[in-house]
Each structure stands twice: as C-alpha cells, then as structure tokens.
Amino acid sequence: MNPIDTRSLRWLGVIVPLLSWAIWTVIRSLIWHQPFSPIATLVELLIIAVGATLFANWVATNLERGEAEVRRRSEHLEALRQAGLSLTTELDIANVLQQVVDQSRALVQARYGALAVMGGDGQTVEQFYTSGISKEVHSQLPGAPEGLGILGALHRDGRSIRIADISADPRAIGFPEGHPPMRTMVGVPIASKGKYYGNLYLTDKRIMLPSGGVIDGEFTQEDQDLLAMFAIQAAIAIENAHLYRENQQIAVLRERERIGMDLHDGVIQSIYAIGLLLDDARHRIDTAPEQTRAGISAAINSLNEVIADIRSYIQHLRPQRFQGRSIKQGLEALTQELRTDTLLTVDLQVDDQAATVCTARQADEFLHIAQEALANVRKHAGASAVKLQFGFEDGLLQLAIHDNGAGMDPTQVRRSQGNGLRNMRSRARALHGEFRMETAPGAGAKLFVTAPIEKRDA
Incomplete structure (x- = not known):
C-alpha cells in the first residue's frame, strides 16, 4: 500500500476552498450585481483560509496517525510471523x-x-x-x-x-x-x-x-x-519438540526390540546349538575320542560363522545410542561410563556456545568418534588419564582427545587397516572435516577432529 501524500493534501485542503470562494464571489458580483466591499471580502478570505488550513491539518494529521498505526501493527505482525517461523525450524x-x-x-x-x-x-x-x-x-x-x-x-x-x-x-x-x-x-x-x-x-x-x-x-x-x-x-512449537523427542524415544525402543529379536532368532540360537555340540563332546571324550574331536571342530567352525555373522551385523547396523542427545549430553555420558568402568582420571571440557551451534547430525558423528577413541584408550593405551575437549578452533568445531598412555609409532597410524581408525576417518569426512592424530612411543596420543559449523535449516 502506497503512503498517503499528506503534504499535498494539506495544500489542496486550503486551495480548493479558496478557489471555490473566489468563484462564488465573482458569480455574486457579475450575476446578482452585489456591491463589492474590500473589507468584507478580506474578512471572508481570512476566515475561509484559516478554517480551511485548520481543517486540512486536522484531516492530514489524523491520516498520518492512522497510517503510522497501520504500519506499526503491520511491522508487529511481520515480526510475530518471523518469530513463529524461526521456532518451527528447531526441534x-x-x-x-x-x-x-x-x-x-x-x-x-x-x-x-x-x-x-x-x-x-x-x-x-x-x-x-x-x-x-x-x-x-x-x-x-x-x-x-x-x-x-x-x-x-x-x-x-x-x-x-x-x-x-x-x-x-x-x-x-x-x-x-x-x-x-x-x-x-x-x-x-x-x-x-x-x-x-x-x-x-x-x-x-x-x-x-x-x-x-x-x-x-x-x-x-x-x-x-x-x-x-x-x-x-510458542506453545505449539514446544509441543512439536516434545512430540519429536517422544518419537525419537519410540524409535530407540523399536530399534532395541528389533535388535533383540534378531539376536534371539539368529546369534543366540547358533550359540545354543554350539553349546549342545560341546556338551555332547564332553560326554564322549573318553569313549569316542575321534567323534569328540570331530564335534569340537564342528563347534569351532560354527563359532567362526557366528563371529562373522556378528561382525557383518555390526557393520550394517545404524547405531541409535546417541539419537536425541546433544554433544554435551553425549560426551558427559561417555566420560561417566569410562570413569565407572575403569580407574582412569577423565577430564571433560565443553564450550557451551560450541555445543549450542553443533547440529544433531554433527553431534551424532562426533560422539561415535569419541566412543571409538575412548574404547581404544581403554584397550590399548595403558593410560592413567584422558582429557576430552569440545569447542572452537580457528572458527571450526573441534573435538580433541588426549591420553598419557604408551603411544605408538606414527607410521603405524598411517598404515593401520583396522576398523577403528578407518571408521573415525570416515565419520570425519561425513562432517566435511579433518581427522588428525599425533602420537609417539611413550608420549601418549592426541586425536583431533575438526568440522565446519553447519547452518540450521531455515
């Protein structure tokens, strides 16, 4: 809507009445031959000019106020709309x-x-x-x-x-x-x-x-x-966020149920069958040694098949452990688990601002990297202390994990074909970031994962 030109309106409010009065004065003099009085005419002119000016200003002022009120309310409604839209982008x-x-x-x-x-x-x-x-x-x-x-x-x-x-x-x-x-x-x-x-x-x-x-x-x-x-x-946005979290929890429960069914119907049944083979071999070990030997070989082959089955299952399973958790919540859970299960001294430092800008997708990748790294520290490092830091580094998000363990030859890191390091590098690539590890024999290990800040969906 175009704004009203109140300045022109003020002038028109004065000029139109004066022109109308002038025409009326001429008509009176020419048609009805009324005598012309300069003083009376001047008084009429002043009265009409003042009255027209006051009325034009009053009308224009009220129009300006009304227009300003409409504009202000429109701005408020637009701000309200933008505020509401911003809430819908966050879950x-x-x-x-x-x-x-x-x-x-x-x-x-x-x-x-x-x-x-x-x-x-x-x-x-x-x-x-x-x-x-x-x-x-x-x-x-x-x-x-x-x-x-x-x-x-x-x-x-x-x-x-x-x-x-x-x-x-x-x-x-x-x-x-x-x-x-x-x-x-x-x-x-x-x-x-x-x-x-x-x-x-x-x-x-x-x-x-x-x-x-x-x-x-x-x-x-x-x-x-x-x-x-x-x-x-806001209430609707909060309700949506609650529903989203409940759906995430339901998804976790369904995934647990699916995993339980898969393990029960596959791996557990296979292990149970192997147990029967070994129990049978135990009873025949004195009376039929050849059959016992064959039974044990069959049990070993079955165990190898189960191990291969579990490994394949793990590689194709999408973990749900960290779904719905922020980076700070996930790191706190991992460090608490490490303190509980080991005698390690664990120090955790999380920059709250970095945790806020870290998206759920990034948090999931960072947490799985941290989980694998801490598992390696527990199994292989022989460390007594480990330190985790999450924050900013040169404008990027960074996860850093330091331990004071035995360390290893850097060439082994570069040549390693194990799943652990390969998975961590793969997750760093999924973050469009970089994976770096610094280590030396007797000097512990330092792991760094950096990733750019992602924009949240608008």
Missing part, C-alpha cells in the same frame, strides 16, 4: 525454549526476558531460561526462582499481567542479591489445547526514538496482546 526442546524467550524479548523491545517451566507439582520452577542477562550476572544468581511473588501470581491465576512498577506491586517480594534491577513487566502463560507449559516474563520496556536513542517506558496493552499471540505459537 530440540532446550533450543526451542531459549528461542522463545529470545524472540519474545525482541518482539516487544524488552531489556530482559525469562521463561519458567513449572515442575510436575505445578508449584516449583523446574527449568528457567533467561535472555538479556550477561553470563557474569547469571552466574551470581542463586538459581531458578521459587515461583513466589509476582511470578507465582501469574502461575496461580493463569492470566496475563502487566505492571508499571514492580516495586510498588503488593505481590512483589523483592529480588535476590545480584539480580539486576527491573521496573516494568509483562507476563503471559504459555499453553495450548489445555496443556500448560510455563510462563513468559518480559521486563523493562525500551522505546526507540526517531533520533536513534532509547528511553525506558511502560508496556502497552498492544505489547501484552502481541506477546499472548506469540505465546500460543
């Missing part, structure tokens, strides 16, 4: 919740934002996501709020609230030590189809001036309505 529940609070803060121009996910009892805050608060300030806070005061009122009432001065509200119980000061607030519940997910809070409204400056203001009813509409979209 990890933690990332969805963080995006909800980030997008809502930008939507209503708030300095701070927070999202509280309530626990199963409906009283305590189970998860708490913030936006606009620096890491330093966040680290000084005592933890998630207890759901009392104004935050508890929103949860108990289940209705949106808007407060001009938090400190003056009778429901306020103050802020904990280290909490940034806040004055204005708007909060809405996040719910969909009768299911309640949590509450969204925005504080300290910021108003952008035409000059480019920013001043503090109060949240409006329009801000509250806009946030309520976004909360509905």
Whole structure:
C-alpha cells in the first residue's frame, strides 16, 4: 500500500476552498450585481483560509496517525510471523525454549526476558531460561526462582499481567542479591489445547526514538496482546519438540526390540546349538575320542560363522545410542561410563556456545568418534588419564582427545587397516572435516577432529 501524500493534501485542503470562494464571489458580483466591499471580502478570505488550513491539518494529521498505526501493527505482525517461523525450524526442546524467550524479548523491545517451566507439582520452577542477562550476572544468581511473588501470581491465576512498577506491586517480594534491577513487566502463560507449559516474563520496556536513542517506558496493552499471540505459537512449537523427542524415544525402543529379536532368532540360537555340540563332546571324550574331536571342530567352525555373522551385523547396523542427545549430553555420558568402568582420571571440557551451534547430525558423528577413541584408550593405551575437549578452533568445531598412555609409532597410524581408525576417518569426512592424530612411543596420543559449523535449516 502506497503512503498517503499528506503534504499535498494539506495544500489542496486550503486551495480548493479558496478557489471555490473566489468563484462564488465573482458569480455574486457579475450575476446578482452585489456591491463589492474590500473589507468584507478580506474578512471572508481570512476566515475561509484559516478554517480551511485548520481543517486540512486536522484531516492530514489524523491520516498520518492512522497510517503510522497501520504500519506499526503491520511491522508487529511481520515480526510475530518471523518469530513463529524461526521456532518451527528447531526441534530440540532446550533450543526451542531459549528461542522463545529470545524472540519474545525482541518482539516487544524488552531489556530482559525469562521463561519458567513449572515442575510436575505445578508449584516449583523446574527449568528457567533467561535472555538479556550477561553470563557474569547469571552466574551470581542463586538459581531458578521459587515461583513466589509476582511470578507465582501469574502461575496461580493463569492470566496475563502487566505492571508499571514492580516495586510498588503488593505481590512483589523483592529480588535476590545480584539480580539486576527491573521496573516494568509483562507476563503471559504459555499453553495450548489445555496443556500448560510455563510462563513468559518480559521486563523493562525500551522505546526507540526517531533520533536513534532509547528511553525506558511502560508496556502497552498492544505489547501484552502481541506477546499472548506469540505465546500460543510458542506453545505449539514446544509441543512439536516434545512430540519429536517422544518419537525419537519410540524409535530407540523399536530399534532395541528389533535388535533383540534378531539376536534371539539368529546369534543366540547358533550359540545354543554350539553349546549342545560341546556338551555332547564332553560326554564322549573318553569313549569316542575321534567323534569328540570331530564335534569340537564342528563347534569351532560354527563359532567362526557366528563371529562373522556378528561382525557383518555390526557393520550394517545404524547405531541409535546417541539419537536425541546433544554433544554435551553425549560426551558427559561417555566420560561417566569410562570413569565407572575403569580407574582412569577423565577430564571433560565443553564450550557451551560450541555445543549450542553443533547440529544433531554433527553431534551424532562426533560422539561415535569419541566412543571409538575412548574404547581404544581403554584397550590399548595403558593410560592413567584422558582429557576430552569440545569447542572452537580457528572458527571450526573441534573435538580433541588426549591420553598419557604408551603411544605408538606414527607410521603405524598411517598404515593401520583396522576398523577403528578407518571408521573415525570416515565419520570425519561425513562432517566435511579433518581427522588428525599425533602420537609417539611413550608420549601418549592426541586425536583431533575438526568440522565446519553447519547452518540450521531455515
């Protein structure tokens, strides 16, 4: 829609009445021969000019205000649409919740934002996501709020609230030590189809001036309505993320069931048959040694076939162990398993920002590389300590694993034909990255896997 030219409208609002008055004056003088009075004519001209100017300005000003209001609402709706679309591209529940609070803060121009996910009892805050608060300030806070005061009122009432001065509200119980000061607030519940997910809070409204400056203001009813509409979209996105996670869990259970059936009907039955052969040979060892020897040979051949069958099964099986886990969750699980099963000292360092940008596909490949590398450390390195690091290196994602074990000749690494190193190199290629290993006899081993940051689907 093209904007209205209010400047031209103002001029037309003055010129048209004056032209009409001039024509009427001429008609009066020429047709009805009314006497011409300069003073009366001047007074009429001034009255009409002033009246026309005032009326034209009033009409143009109201049109400008209406146009600005329409434009502002269109911008808000577009921002709401973009915020909603951004939520649909993410399926990890933690990332969805963080995006909800980030997008809502930008939507209503708030300095701070927070999202509280309530626990199963409906009283305590189970998860708490913030936006606009620096890491330093966040680290000084005592933890998630207890759901009392104004935050508890929103949860108990289940209705949106808007407060001009938090400190003056009778429901306020103050802020904990280290909490940034806040004055204005708007909060809405996040719910969909009768299911309640949590509450969204925005504080300290910021108003952008035409000059480019920013001043503090109060949240409006329009801000509250806009946030309520976004909360509905957020609830749908959260529900989709929950459904995705449930589907992943169902897929894991189905895969476990399939593997169990395959093992039961194939490998276990073969092993059971071999057990019968060996048991028969045990009873014949004294009375029929030749038959016993033949039975043992048959058992060995059957065992070799089972081993080949298992190896083939493993090579064609797509692992599901790390499905649905972030890189940080997966590395924590692997290191905990290593500490439990061995006497190794294990140190894990994960850069939270790197873990956030690591996609699910990349996490799956990185975790399988880490699993294979740690298995090699446990079996062959003879190490007493191992260190895992995940973060950034020259703008790339990097997984680094160091051990203080026996190490090996670098030429053996280059010539190795084993499945372990080959699989790790293959997974690094799948990441469009690089696999590198540094080792020497008696100097332990250092493994590095780097990969470019992937763009999430838009």
